[in-house]
Amino acid sequence: MTILQFFLWSLLKVAVVTVVMLLGVAYTVLLERKLVGRIQNRWGPSRVGPFGLLQPLVDGAKSFLKEDIIPTAVYRPLYLLAPIIALGCALISIAVVPFGDPNVGPDGLHLFQISDVNIGLLVILGITSIGVYGIALAGWSSNNKYSLLGSLRSSAQLISYELALGLSLVGVVLRAQSLNLRVIVESQASRGILTWNIFGGLQFIAFFIYLMAAYAETNRSPFDLPEAESELTAGYHTEYSSMKFAMFFMAEYANMITVGCVATLLFLGGWTSPFGNLIPLPQNIVLQALLPIFWFVLKVFSFLFLYVWVRGTLPRFRYDQLMSFGWRYLLPLAILNIVGTSLWLAYR
Amino acid sequence: MHLILFVLFAGLCLAGAINLLLQSHPINSALSLIVVMTSLAVLYLLLGAEFLAAAQVIVYAGAIMVLFTFVVMLLNAGREERTLGSRAARAVGFPAVVVILSVIATVILKAQGLGTASLSDGITSTEELSAVLFTKLLLPFEVTSVLILIAILGAVALARHGDGERTAGK
Amino acid sequence: MNPASSHLLQQEIPLTWYLLLSATLFSLGVVGFLIKRNLITVFMSIELMLNAVNLSFVTFAHQWHMVKGQIFVFFVMMVAAAEAAVGLAIIIAVFRARATLAVDRIDLMKL
Numbered sequence: 001m002t003i004l005q006f007f008l009w010s011l012l013k014v015a016v017v018t019v020v021m022l023l024g025v026a027y028t029v030l031l032e033r034k035l036v037g038r039i040q041n042r043w044g045p046s047r048v049g050p051f052g053l054l055q056p057l058v059d060g061a062k063s064f065l066k067e068d069i070i071p072t073a074v075y076r077p078l079y080l081l082a083p084i085i086a087l088g089c090a091l092i093s094i095a096v097v098p099f100g101d102p103n104v105g106p107d108g109l110h111l112f113q114i115s116d117v118n119i120g121l122l123v124i125l126g127i128t129s130i131g132v133y134g135i136a137l138a139g140w141s142s143n144n145k146y147s148l149l150g151s152l153r154s155s156a157q158l159i160s161y162e163l164a165l166g167l168s169l170v171g172v173v174l175r176a177q178s179l180n181l182r183v184i185v186e187s188q189a190s191r192g193i194l195t196w197n198i199f200g201g202l203q204f205i206a207f208f209i210y211l212m213a214a215y216a217e218t219n220r221s222p223f224d225l226p227e228a229e230s231e232l233t234a235g236y237h238t239e240y241s242s243m244k245f246a247m248f249f250m251a252e253y254a255n256m257i258t259v260g261c262v263a264t265l266l267f268l269g270g271w272t273s274p275f276g277n278l279i280p281l282p283q284n285i286v287l288q289a290l291l292p293i294f295w296f297v298l299k300v301f302s303f304l305f306l307y308v309w310v311r312g313t314l315p316r317f318r319y320d321q322l323m324s325f326g327w328r329y330l331l332p333l334a335i336l337n338i339v340g341t342s343l344w345l346a347y348r
Numbered sequence: 349m350h351l352i353l354f355v356l357f358a359g360l361c362l363a364g365a366i367n368l369l370l371q372s373h374p375i376n377s378a379l380s381l382i383v384v385m386t387s388l389a390v391l392y393l394l395l396g397a398e399f400l401a402a403a404q405v406i407v408y409a410g411a412i413m414v415l416f417t418f419v420v421m422l423l424n425a426g427r428e429e430r431t432l433g434s435r436a437a438r439a440v441g442f443p444a445v446v447v448i449l450s451v452i453a454t455v456i457l458k459a460q461g462l463g464t465a466s467l468s469d470g471i472t473s474t475e476e477l478s479a480v481l482f483t484k485l486l487l488p489f490e491v492t493s494v495l496i497l498i499a500i501l502g503a504v505a506l507a508r509h510g511d512g513e514r515t516a517g518k
Numbered sequence: 519m520n521p522a523s524s525h526l527l528q529q530e531i532p533l534t535w536y537l538l539l540s541a542t543l544f545s546l547g548v549v550g551f552l553i554k555r556n557l558i559t560v561f562m563s564i565e566l567m568l569n570a571v572n573l574s575f576v577t578f579a580h581q582w583h584m585v586k587g588q589i590f591v592f593f594v595m596m597v598a599a600a601e602a603a604v605g606l607a608i609i610i611a612v613f614r615a616r617a618t619l620a621v622d623r624i625d626l627m628k629l
Contacts, residue, residue, distance in 0.1 A: 159411065384543070506611050
């Protein structure tokens with residue numbers, strides 16, 4: 001494969017994944033509105049299209065057409081840069097996620113993964129940690145006390161929970177002996193659901209810690225203090241309107257999807273089937289390629305469902321509760337999990 | 349390919365470092381430093397140090413610099429002012445720095461046997477790195493973790509102390 | 519792999535360039551340390567110098583094919599993290615006491 005071919009293939013993969021990701025973001029918003037509606041005993045959006053399925057398109061058009069207000073007191077360069085950083089970082093991290101069987105397709109070309117990186121897991125962690133700047137700068141450059149409070153909360157929260165998040169992944173990495181996401185998935189593939197890290201790998205504590213830390217990292221309820229509307233109007237994006245607000249909104253949901261993908265890859269066996277080898281592989285090459293993607297999407301979907309379910313059920317934490325939960329309970333628990341996992345791996 | 353990438357990211361590095369000096373607002377300086385650090389991560393990758401590249405982004409750009417911006421935002425640090433001290437520092441400092449740089453550059457340019465780098469050199473795997481880190485250099489590693497613990501305690505103590513004083517003063 | 523692309527991959531550049539870049543970054547850090555008058559920016563210049571030194575460590579690790587150079591960078595990062603935590607805590611304490619960040623005004627031994 002020449003450099004030019006490689007370049008064109010990568011460009012194609014990037015284009016397709018970006019479009020799918022943005023569509024995914026749009027429909028996650030709809031999923032959330034529908035589900036929260038049902039949880040609160042109402043219908044949710046139901047007017048545009050069958051079952052309200054065209055609602056995301058209308059919402060998108062609305063954000064485009066709204067007036068774009070830039071307050072006079074803002075610090076312009078950073079005010080304009082912040083939403084780009086937020087959305088950019090949210091979209092980039094999907095680049096290392098493998099969402100299908102890598103053995104399908106031409107040789108040397110990972111058809112279902114933009115790039116196969118040795119340190120894929122670290123790349124995702126790194127990009128998420130850069131994403132903080134989007135929120136921090138948005139709050140600071142808005143020159144508004146609510147925005148600043150929101151972004152201060154958010155940076156403190158993200159730094160604190162990133163520790164617990166990173167430590168909760170160490171157990172999985174110890175088991176797979178690799179930071180490559182593809183290898184981590186393949187290490188759980190042998191007996192279906194029994195060898196998934198969450199069950200067979202005994203990483204359910206790690207999964208719980210990851211779940212909590214992921215909610216905090218993506219600023220989602222019950223840890224959505226950076227945008228707590230009852231105390232901070234809208235937190236860090238109070239001063240943003242129109243498409244810039246929509247970019248923060250999309251970044252939040254894109255982060256949710258990425259977090260779901262990572263949970264699927266690390267704990268739920270990635271694209272592998274939960275039945276292992278009980279069901280023989282289909283002979284048809286198209287089915288062989290599509291079945292792993294089906295499992296992957298199903299797992300990510302259930303993770304997103306859980307997200308919305310938690311949002312519809314739990315009230316918001318207080319800020320000191322959030323901090324003490326992260327530092328006093330999650331962090332020691334994560335360290336205990338690492339010690340336990342390494343002892344188990346050493347003496348089994 | 350290596351040349352293009354090197355020139356691009358070395359240029360970004362230098363531009364970020366110079367911008368750090370020219371900007372008068374701390375938050376702009378912090379952002380230029382982040383640019384320097386992320387471009388350095390790419391240069392590490394070009395030299396085959398992939399774990400360090402990731403660590404550079406996570407630790408430096410993602411944690412240390414977030415702390416810096418956090419403090420800048422918290423203290424609401426404004427533009428800096430020119431003072432007598434800064435003029436003195438300029439008068440004495442610039443010649444000194446030029447001398448330092450020229451000495452280092454002469455040493456580097458005179459050095460014999462420095463090799464070359466190319467993209468096909470291969471990369472140092474994380475396993476290789478950790479094998480040395482956790483066997484031969486285990487003691488320094490443990491000592492560093494104690495150091496970090498002490499640093500955390502120190503930071504907490506410093507922040508707490510101020511709090512207590514202020515409430516006592518009231 | 520056809521000749522054109524393998525040529526692209528094998529293109530070499532001398533390690534001297536990396537070392538020169540590192541030296542330049544270090545000097546810029548020194549300049550910043552000298553001319554900046556804001557406590558936080560001065561601290562940032564120190565971080566810049568640490569980073570410049572890290573780059574030459576990685577370059578030497580590549581030159582001698584030794585992993586230890588990279589591990590040294592790892593240690594420098596750890597120390598820098600600890601230093602940043604304590605240093606920023608000190609800056610906050612100083613700001614509380616003096617309500618300024620200008621290095622020229624922080625020139626008294628006690629309040």
